[in-house]
Amino acid sequence: MEFDAARPHPSPHHHWVITISCADRPGIVHAVSGAIVAANGNITESQQFSSADTGRFFMRLQVESPAGLEEFETALAPVIDAYAMNAHVDVVGRPLRTLVLASTAAHCVNDLLFRQRAGQIALDIPLVLSNHGTLRDLVGFHGVPFESHPVTDADSKTAFEARVLQAVAEHDIELVVLARYMQIISPDLCEELAGRMINIHHSFLPGFKGANPYKQAHARGVKLIGATAHFVTSDLDEGPIIEQNVVRVDHSRTPAELVAIGQDEESRTLRQAVTWFAERRVLLDGVRTIIFR
Amino acid sequence: MEFDAARPHPSPHHHWVITISCADRPGIVHAVSGAIVAANGNITESQQFSSADTGRFFMRLQVESPAGLEEFETALAPVIDAYAMNAHVDVVGRPLRTLVLASTAAHCVNDLLFRQRAGQIALDIPLVLSNHGTLRDLVGFHGVPFESHPVTDADSKTAFEARVLQAVAEHDIELVVLARYMQIISPDLCEELAGRMINIHHSFLPGFKGANPYKQAHARGVKLIGATAHFVTSDLDEGPIIEQNVVRVDHSRTPAELVAIGQDEESRTLRQAVTWFAERRVLLDGVRTIIFR
Amino acid sequence: MEFDAARPHPSPHHHWVITISCADRPGIVHAVSGAIVAANGNITESQQFSSADTGRFFMRLQVESPAGLEEFETALAPVIDAYAMNAHVDVVGRPLRTLVLASTAAHCVNDLLFRQRAGQIALDIPLVLSNHGTLRDLVGFHGVPFESHPVTDADSKTAFEARVLQAVAEHDIELVVLARYMQIISPDLCEELAGRMINIHHSFLPGFKGANPYKQAHARGVKLIGATAHFVTSDLDEGPIIEQNVVRVDHSRTPAELVAIGQDEESRTLRQAVTWFAERRVLLDGVRTIIFR
Amino acid sequence: MEFDAARPHPSPHHHWVITISCADRPGIVHAVSGAIVAANGNITESQQFSSADTGRFFMRLQVESPAGLEEFETALAPVIDAYAMNAHVDVVGRPLRTLVLASTAAHCVNDLLFRQRAGQIALDIPLVLSNHGTLRDLVGFHGVPFESHPVTDADSKTAFEARVLQAVAEHDIELVVLARYMQIISPDLCEELAGRMINIHHSFLPGFKGANPYKQAHARGVKLIGATAHFVTSDLDEGPIIEQNVVRVDHSRTPAELVAIGQDEESRTLRQAVTWFAERRVLLDGVRTIIFR
Incomplete structure (x- = not known):
């Protein structure tokens, strides 16, 4: 099956993306760009930010270079050492190995799988794991393997999370996405996957605690509802925020309509x-989070 | 296959939607509401608008009533006559019999079929007609019949449009949606389906004529791109506007990225x-258009 | 001094706005429209809403009628009685007698006074009261009387609120606007002005308690900041919401920039x-709130 | 007169902003950052873009350095020469010497002058020139000199434009803002002020030619209206776009309301x-335009 023509061209073979963070001090850009020049690289995109809060420096670069990955990393190594950098070099556009966790809601899962297939999002999703069987056909249509394991008590939850870690190892997973996976993640798993597990939840002004927040939002007559995507930490729904959106609603919306509108924002x-x-x-x-959009 | 719980409850059996337009003069609301009282109806939603441009009055009502459809229409008939109204009475939430025309682009078709199936949009789509075979699998997955007939010259175009009219008759179609159907509709078909054929196209500030508008928009450095949904008239892309959206872009976007962003707005x-x-x-x-949101 | 041509034309002499709320039951619209027909009125705008939460019916009408206000109210009186309505009849476009309370921040006060003067907002502001002298010149430029009274302890606060109530009586005030008035309103004054005192405050996702919320929002890396306008109740910042807006921000914004952005949203x-x-x-x-936009 | 506390702190004495454009080739970032290191500078903000359309490279840097302006420019000079750069070095936050041209509309002029005075926008406006006297009091309140000269024929237009150029020379003007100045600028003046004269105009989807576009937009039932700020070229309303915004409207808006909404977007x-x-x-x-937001 073909989709239409928006698919991006395959990345040129030697187009690298470099991300760096380190303690801020003068000379970093000069040192990094010197290493890139040494590897005959040309910087095609560059963003940086110095955090006044933490005193750290952040940089993202895209570089075209005839050098192979190993050669390129070798050129950068002395600078990375000298500035005690956290650094990562990768191929621009390489699909990220991503595990999706789901429950019964289809909207986020369908959105990700449809776009992966249409080539609009650089993900390689080898597996969807769910605590329900509801989404089996949908996931199958998109050509992705699907497993469901009920989570009903402490033991089945432990087993589910063990399967998650096994799948992470087996498929060398780089990102875990909670696409409306409606179980609390254990602190151990949060810790294990820190900085590479993303969750989505609804957002309201003001916030609402407890069950059925859409019903509460309706009762309170909020005028905006939205969604927040964030890294998962053991502090529930309070990890570093990656993205937020809202949409306008009015008094005539039923709680069921608020749910439908909220789902679009979540997706x-x-x-x-x-x-x-x-x-x-x-x-x-x-x-x-620093977002280099 | 199940989707999740946002599906609205089935409409109560006697929940009517009434739309009216007529020359504006005093007493219309009183006359209409009198007929509704006579049918033991309760107005649950009401919107009206008097057009200073055309001197016409427009009204949309939702009414709960124990009266059956025929009985209810009989109660309204004298008022409709007295005011020479264009009036329509229907069941709230009844799925609209809708024919979708497509070409090769998947985004709008997938969005409509996914939401129809999830019960988020009250459509009954008995058929997708396309001038290409590209979307056969996608449409089939959603359980909707699909036909493709190439359009390559005047004769095949005439044949395609004849098939459209035949399908409209066969399935008693109430709405034809051009979901990125990339052929110009003949004036005759525009005339035949006036007021019940909706098209979507991209929109830019300023507008661009001719081929490859995204490339032109990129060259000109526009900061907003969007989409306009409108009724189809023989005056190409100039029919009455139903809805418009835009999204912000910047200089770093490639033409291919503008296409992908534009597709989301179109959907x-x-x-x-x-x-x-x-x-x-x-x-x-x-x-x-008057939109009673 | 003249401003430009957007000033709306003066309302026709007999253009009435009617607002109604009552227990929902069949026949209300018919009864109201009957009274309007009896007064030779023509409905030019109408909105209604039945609240499933409270079982109440709400309606807003605009009516052109040759009847004078007293005559018009007399025509409506039997219907208002019969349905035990809260009802209000007024002249469309009549400027609302409005008292503005301020502290030191200029942005909201300037916005309201500039627009009042330009004829873009139908307010009649006879006085600005402040607990600081900061805005004296600004308010004076717009031709509005200004008084400041320091609020530094319980006694001066009581005196300030007594002056507010005196001004309300003196000028027959219909609306009190807290335009960044930075004092907590006493429960008694909240009670006295219930449903006619509007406050503005900043809004964040998630919400932040305590001092310096912009600093907290910066520290937490929120991606949206906004403002909420609401009726004042003794439950601080928790009264019925009237309007909300948000705007996108990113990691590079300093707390001072967030403040400036937030002020625009507040205005x-x-x-x-x-x-x-x-x-x-x-x-x-x-x-x-029900908002008939 | 004081405004509130959002005023940014004065820039540190040696905080430079550097803008560069040149033909793209490897090594530019390394060369520039080397010169900055030589001047003991620390890069606090950096953005760059390589244009695939024109093959040019663009960069904006903010640098803290103990070097004085002359010393700093001397350090950069060899790099600027070597890469044939268009380069500009300036003090971060230095108010830009700006001449405002106006006619009768107050909204844009008031917005700019209010914010200049509140310290929210780094402008130094020594003069407002108008072809009408309407705004004399408003401009005076904000403490800015005002001159009006009628433009009624070719001669008075030539004289007005001569006064503009004289004021530009006299005050060493860096930017001319057409704040709803309702006269066509002659090609000669466009040429003279190319790249430093900004205009604002309303924007619609689709665009409308000819007089009274808001009336046309109303007649056509557009759902979005907006504004575009652009550099002035002799190709009327077609210069490079700097910023665009839109806002949603519906069928109930009168042409006068569309004008008021459009003015907010313009401001x-x-x-x-x-x-x-x-x-x-x-x-x-x-x-x-490349916008380094």
């Missing part, structure tokens, strides 16, 4: 956050 | 326009 | 809420 | 474009 917000992560545009600065 | 704008039409919220006032 | 959100209130488009349904 | 769009220009975030790439 597009999660998709955006995952796209940026896959393109290595999301860096962590303490509890904040 | 959501077309979906919104079709939803409003299906809910009988779109009325025509000369070359303008 | 436009407060202005919108006040405009709707002045046009009698805001009705209360328990703790929710 | 905020012009203010944004001027702010970016003053911060040296706007660079020209042929007929496109």
Whole structure:
């Protein structure tokens, strides 16, 4: 099956994306760009940010270079050492190995799988894991393997999370996406997957605690509802924010309509956050994210 | 296959939607509401508008009533006559019999079929007709019949349009959606389906004529791109506007990225326009639309 | 001094706005429209809403009629009695007598006064009261009397609130606007001015408690900041919401920039809420607002 | 007169903003950053873009350095020469000497003058020139000199434009803002002020030619209206676009209301474009702008 022509051209063979963070001090850009010149590289995209909060420096570069990956990393190594950098070099546009966790809601899963297939988002999704069987046909249509394992008590939850870690190892997973996976993640798994597990949840002004927030939002007459995509930490729904969106609603909306509207916001917000992560545009600065859009 | 729980409850058996237009004069609301009282009806939603441009009055009502459809229409008939109204009575939430025309682009078709199936949009789509075979699998997955007939010259175009009219008759079609159907519609077919054929196209500030508008928009450095859903008239891309959306872009976007962003706007704008039409919220006032959102 | 040509034409002499709320039951629209027909009125705008939450019915009408105000109210009186309605009849476009309370921030005050003067918002502001002298020149330029009284302890606060109530009586005030007035209103004053005192405050996702919320929002890396206009109740910042807006921000914004961005959102959100209130488009349904936009 | 506390802190004495454009080739970033290191500079902000359309490279840097301006420029000079750069070095936050041209509309002029005075926009406006006397009091209140000279025929137009050029020379003007100045600028003046004269105009989807576009937009039932800020060229309303915004409207809006809504969009769009220009975030790439937001 073909989709239409928006598919991006395959990346040139030697187009690298470099992300760096280190303590801020003069000379970093000069040192990095010197190493790139040494590898005959040409910088095609560059963004940087100095955090006044943490004193750290962040940079994202795209570089075209005839050098192979190993050769390129070798050229950068002395600079990375000298500045005690966290650095990562990768191929621009390489699909990110991504595990999707789901429950029964279809909207986020369908959005990600449809776009992966249409070539609009650089993901390689080898597996969808769910605690329900509901989405089997949908996932299958998109050509992705699907497994469901009920989570009903402490033991089945432990087993489910063990399967997650096994799948992460087996498929060399780089990102875990909670696409409306409606189980609380254990602190151990949060810790294990820190900085590479993204969740989506609804957002309201003001916030609402407890069950059925759409019903509460309706009762309170909020005028905006939205969604927040964030890294998962053991502090529930409070990890570093990656992306947020809202949409306007009015008094005539039923709670069921608010749910439908909220789902659209969740789909597009999660998709955006995952796209940026896959393109290595999301860096962590303490509890904040730096987004090099 | 199940989708999740946002599906609206089935409409109560006697929940009517009434749309009216007529020359504006005093007493219309009183006359209409009198007929509704006579049928033991309770007005649950009401919107009206008096057009200063055309001197016409427009109204949309939702009414709960124990009366059956025939009985209810009988109660309204004298008022409709007395005011020479264009009036329509229907069941709230009844799925609209909709024919979708497509070419090769998947985004709008997938969006409509996914939401129809999830119960988020009240459409009954018995057939997708295309001038290409590209979308056969996608449409089939959603359980909708698909036919493709190439359009390569005047004869095959005439044949395709004849098939459209035949399908309209066969399935008693109420709405034809051009979901990125990339052929110009003949004036005769425009005439035949006036007020019940909706098209989607990209929109830019300023507008661009001719081929490859995204490339032109890129060259000109526009900061907003969007989409317009409108009724089809023989005046190409100039029919009455139903809905418009835009999204912000910047200088770094390639033409291919502009296409992908534009497609998202097209999907959501077309979906919104079709939803409003299906809910009988779109009325025509000369070359303008009245949208009772 | 003249401003430019957007000033709306003066309302025709007999253009009435009617707002109604009552227990929902069949026949209300027919009864109201009957009374309007009896007064030779023509309905030019009409909106209604039945609240499933409270079982109440809300309606806003604009009517052109040759009847004078007293005559018109007399025609409506039997219907208002029969349905035990809360009802209000007024002249369309009549400027609302409005008292503005301010502290030191200029942005909301300037926005309201500039638009009042330009004829873009139907307010009649006879006085600005402040607990600081900061805005004296600005308010004076716009031709509005200004008084400042320091609020530094319980006694001066009591005196300030007594002056507010005195001004309300003296000028027959219909609306009190807290245009970044940075003092907590006493429960007694909240009670006294319930449903006619509007406040503006910043809004974040998630919300932040305590001092310096912009600094907290910066530290947490929020991607949206906004403002909420609401009726004042003794439950601080929790009264019925009238309008909300947000705007996108990113990691590079300093706390000072967030403040400036937030101020723009506050100005436009407060202005919108006040405009709707002045046009009698805001009705209360328990703790929710119905906004007939 | 004081305004509130959003005023940014004065820039540190040696905080430079550098803008560069040149033919793209490897090594530029390394060369520039080397010169900055030589001047003991620390890069605090950096953005770059390589235009695939024109093959040119664009960069904007902010640098803290103990070097004085002359010393700093001397350090950069060899690099600027070697790469045949268009380069500009300036003090971060230095108010831009700006001449405002106006006619009778107050909204854009008031917005710019209010924000200049509140310290929210880094402009130094020594004069407002108008072809009408309407805005004399408003401009005077903000403490800015005002001159009006009627433009009624070819001679008075020539005289007005001569006065513009004289004022540009007299005050060493860096930017001319057409704040709803309703006269066509002669090709000679366009040429003379190319790349430093910004205009604002309303924008619609689709565009409308000829007189009274808001009336046309109303007649056509557009759902979005907006504004575009652009550099002035002799090709009327077609210069490089700097910023665009839109806002949603519906069928119930009168032409007068569309005008008022459009004016708000014009004010905020012009203010944004001027702010970016003053911060040296706007660079020209042929007929496109690069905006380093």
